[in-house]
Amino acid sequence: MTSASHPHPTLCVEVPLGDRSYNINIGTDQIDSFGQMLLATLPDLSHALLIADAAVEDPWAKRLTDSLAERSNQHGTPIRVSYRSVPSGETSKSVSQLSDIWQWMLDSSTDRSSVLIAVGGGVIGDLAGFAAASYTRGIRFIQVPTTLLAMVDSSVGGKTGINLPTSKNMVGAFWQPSLVMIDTDVLSTLPDRAYISGLAEVIKYGVIDDAAFFDWLDANAAKLVARDDEAVRHAIAESCRSKSRVVGEDERETSGRRAILNYGHTFAHAIEATAGYGELLHGEAVAIGMQMAANMAVDLGMCEASLLSRQTALLRACGLPTTFAAADVDAMLPVMQRDKKVSHGKLRFILPERIGSVGLVGDIDPAAVIRAIKSCR
Amino acid sequence: MTSASHPHPTLCVEVPLGDRSYNINIGTDQIDSFGQMLLATLPDLSHALLIADAAVEDPWAKRLTDSLAERSNQHGTPIRVSYRSVPSGETSKSVSQLSDIWQWMLDSSTDRSSVLIAVGGGVIGDLAGFAAASYTRGIRFIQVPTTLLAMVDSSVGGKTGINLPTSKNMVGAFWQPSLVMIDTDVLSTLPDRAYISGLAEVIKYGVIDDAAFFDWLDANAAKLVARDDEAVRHAIAESCRSKSRVVGEDERETSGRRAILNYGHTFAHAIEATAGYGELLHGEAVAIGMQMAANMAVDLGMCEASLLSRQTALLRACGLPTTFAAADVDAMLPVMQRDKKVSHGKLRFILPERIGSVGLVGDIDPAAVIRAIKSCR
Numbered sequence: 001m002t003s004a005s006h007p008h009p010t011l012c013v014e015v016p017l018g019d020r021s022y023n024i025n026i027g028t029d030q031i032d033s034f035g036q037m038l039l040a041t042l043p044d045l046s047h048a049l050l051i052a053d054a055a056v057e058d059p060w061a062k063r064l065t066d067s068l069a070e071r072s073n074q075h076g077t078p079i080r081v082s083y084r085s086v087p088s089g090e091t092s093k094s095v096s097q098l099s100d101i102w103q104w105m106l107d108s109s110t111d112r113s114s115v116l117i118a119v120g121g122g123v124i125g126d127l128a129g130f131a132a133a134s135y136t137r138g139i140r141f142i143q144v145p146t147t148l149l150a151m152v153d154s155s156v157g158g159k160t161g162i163n164l165p166t167s168k169n170m171v172g173a174f175w176q177p178s179l180v181m182i183d184t185d186v187l188s189t190l191p192d193r194a195y196i197s198g199l200a201e202v203i204k205y206g207v208i209d210d211a212a213f214f215d216w217l218d219a220n221a222a223k224l225v226a227r228d229d230e231a232v233r234h235a236i237a238e239s240c241r242s243k244s245r246v247v248g249e250d251e252r253e254t255s256g257r258r259a260i261l262n263y264g265h266t267f268a269h270a271i272e273a274t275a276g277y278g279e280l281l282h283g284e285a286v287a288i289g290m291q292m293a294a295n296m297a298v299d300l301g302m303c304e305a306s307l308l309s310r311q312t313a314l315l316r317a318c319g320l321p322t323t324f325a326a327a328d329v330d331a332m333l334p335v336m337q338r339d340k341k342v343s344h345g346k347l348r349f350i351l352p353e354r355i356g357s358v359g360l361v362g363d364i365d366p367a368a369v370i371r372a373i374k375s376c377r
Numbered sequence: 378m379t380s381a382s383h384p385h386p387t388l389c390v391e392v393p394l395g396d397r398s399y400n401i402n403i404g405t406d407q408i409d410s411f412g413q414m415l416l417a418t419l420p421d422l423s424h425a426l427l428i429a430d431a432a433v434e435d436p437w438a439k440r441l442t443d444s445l446a447e448r449s450n451q452h453g454t455p456i457r458v459s460y461r462s463v464p465s466g467e468t469s470k471s472v473s474q475l476s477d478i479w480q481w482m483l484d485s486s487t488d489r490s491s492v493l494i495a496v497g498g499g500v501i502g503d504l505a506g507f508a509a510a511s512y513t514r515g516i517r518f519i520q521v522p523t524t525l526l527a528m529v530d531s532s533v534g535g536k537t538g539i540n541l542p543t544s545k546n547m548v549g550a551f552w553q554p555s556l557v558m559i560d561t562d563v564l565s566t567l568p569d570r571a572y573i574s575g576l577a578e579v580i581k582y583g584v585i586d587d588a589a590f591f592d593w594l595d596a597n598a599a600k601l602v603a604r605d606d607e608a609v610r611h612a613i614a615e616s617c618r619s620k621s622r623v624v625g626e627d628e629r630e631t632s633g634r635r636a637i638l639n640y641g642h643t644f645a646h647a648i649e650a651t652a653g654y655g656e657l658l659h660g661e662a663v664a665i666g667m668q669m670a671a672n673m674a675v676d677l678g679m680c681e682a683s684l685l686s687r688q689t690a691l692l693r694a695c696g697l698p699t700t701f702a703a704a705d706v707d708a709m710l711p712v713m714q715r716d717k718k719v720s721h722g723k724l725r726f727i728l729p730e731r732i733g734s735v736g737l738v739g740d741i742d743p744a745a746v747i748r749a750i751k752s753c754r
């Protein structure tokens with residue numbers, strides 16, 4: 001699968017975080033030269049740990065491992081590779097899986113000069129990232145996202161963590177990777193529904209941050225759905241640029257700026273928590289949540305109705321759901337009131353003002369929330 | 378127990394860490410005005426969680442809780458207080474205890490505006506500190522150390538963490554407190570052996586960083602052993618000043634500077650790991666470890682023999698052990714070779730050059746390590 005020529009240049013997006021800055025490389029045909037790329041970033045590397053989602057073990061994690069195991073570092077020392085696969089799915093983001101990983105890292109003679117590489121979607125990135133953040137109080141970490149959702153969202157920005165039995169992402173760390181390596185070749189094994197789900201987060205960046213990108217998405221929706229290589233890479237790069245800008249301005253969610261990334265997500269989390277596990281993919285819930293938020297913004301007179309219709313049309317053109325008939329208002333509202341981002345029990349939402357611009361609106365009347373949910377049933 | 382007048386002024390040491398800077402307040406008679414002091418630092422506080430060592434629940438944690446529960450914040454909102462005691466001893470620094478604390482924090486409706494207060498020695502500070510660092514990716518944290526060892530060492534500098542079954546402090550975070558509140562009144566319930574053990578770390582600062590402080594300790598050893606109030610506070614403040622300086626220069630152990638705080642500790646950890654749990658207190662092992670390190674420095678021609686004799690005399694004057702007849706050379710050496718601070722299996726030690734100055738010496742011959750251990754049997 002290696003090739004001598006690269007018809008498509010690798011795109012590079014920098015996440016600007018001072019001494020924690022890092023690059024996101026977006027390209028194709030990089031898997032088998034991963035070892036080389038890694039040594040360019042970490043020339044002293046002598047021990048790499050790979051944690052991979054079991055679903056991408058063959059062929060992606062295996063090829064990455066091979067590409068590492070055949071390299072030596074700047075001192076001529078061969079890279080020692082430790083490998084572990086983790087079952088697919090949200091239930092792996094548990095205390096017991098994390099605890100097993102810590103013990104495995106210890107048994108693998110991991111020290112602060114080791115690097116941990118996450119190969120998978122958001123579950124693996126979050127879990128492995130927190131293991132990297134906490135083992136000996138922090139070792140270096142690399143993200144190799146294998147889902148579109150992880151490429152445009154979870155692998156960028158340094159949020160890591162696990163779930164508690166009754167609450168998602170309650171425990172974790174802000175821990176930035178040293179590198180994010182995105183190879184769109186890996187999307188070839190990603191099922192259609194999961195791929196389309198990832199497009200919801202892509203469209204989100206157009207709405208919250210970048211009107212020109214929204215226009216481009218409008219014009220290129222069909223290409224994206226058909227997984228046209230160049231369009232996909234462009235969409236990923238623009239998404240990463242938006243996310244990097246926001247994260248660079250508010251790394252630890254202290255100024256409130258980073259909250260704009262949660263557009264549609266307060267609704268989405270409530271949908272996911274009440275609809276039954278596995279009913280909807282995360283991106284599908286985000287698409288519906290964005291529709292609820294846009295409906296609310298129109299309802300409250302914050303934006304024009306044309307925003308909602310343009311968003312609806314783009315989501316549909318990408319094959320994403322825009323309504324959810326089973327939305328359970330009575331169950332969703334209490335979940336939203338317990339949300340981590342709620343301040344003293346008051347409901348706050350990221351709402352669009354126009355395409356490319358959103359604002360945080362506090363102290364929303366629960367009746368408006370109920371209307372927004374019902375508008376999408 | 379409250380008093381209207383403060384015969385001894387509160388000493389204040391700043392830990393200089395940019396936007397993570399904080400104060401260490403060292404005083405007396407502060408327990409019952411803790412709520413007031415806390416609100417001066419965190420005026421918006423509305424929820425405080427106390428985690429206390431079961432051994433200091435009565436009276437210290439109870440009085441701290443009372444002093445909090447009777448206050449209101451700047452908005453007139455009463456402070457809600459959640460309380461949890463943790464069994465004394467190193468075994469509480471476990472994954473299962475941490476996991477229970479996370480769930481308790483969730484059940485207590487903890488959010489990012491809450492503050493977690495650790496009341497106890499190093500075990501509680503390390504455990505609660507990591508819980509604070511990781512819950513919702515980090516909430517505010519206050520240290521109220523109740524042992525001399527925690528006052529002069531573990532409560533300052535932001536190292537938090539837990540143990541894995543076969544290895545101490547393998548998992549954690551660098552997470553700085555917002556405030557360290559040291560009230561020497563609490564030492565009145567600290568047993569003599571634990572108090573004396575804490576003096577080993579105090580003496581360490583004289584050897585590694587501050588010759589004038591070493592001279593002062595030499596002249597005031599009897600007062601310290603007798604727990605003279607003013608002498609104790611001065612010794613704590615000088616120790617915190619030394620530690621703050623070092624931590625301010627190398628918060629995350631990246632430059633190597635912070636390693637000087639490990640003077641005597643590579644030996645001490647090996648003694649603790651091989652002597653059988655509970656045989657020696659940590660400070661006692663550190664005293665013996667400092668003797669082994671000083672012996673090694675003299676042996677290698679790094680410093681004059683008078684340094685060793687002055688250190689020996691001061692440790693003895695404080696009632697600390699300077700030899701350990703049961704030291705098991707064959708068991709200790711492999712433990713030291715697995716130490717977290719070992720680089721690629723090579724033995725490195727912090728060794729004294731003169732009183733007030735130490736250096737990191739790499740690639741030490743195991744034979745010299747064996748001689749150093751045997752010199753203290």
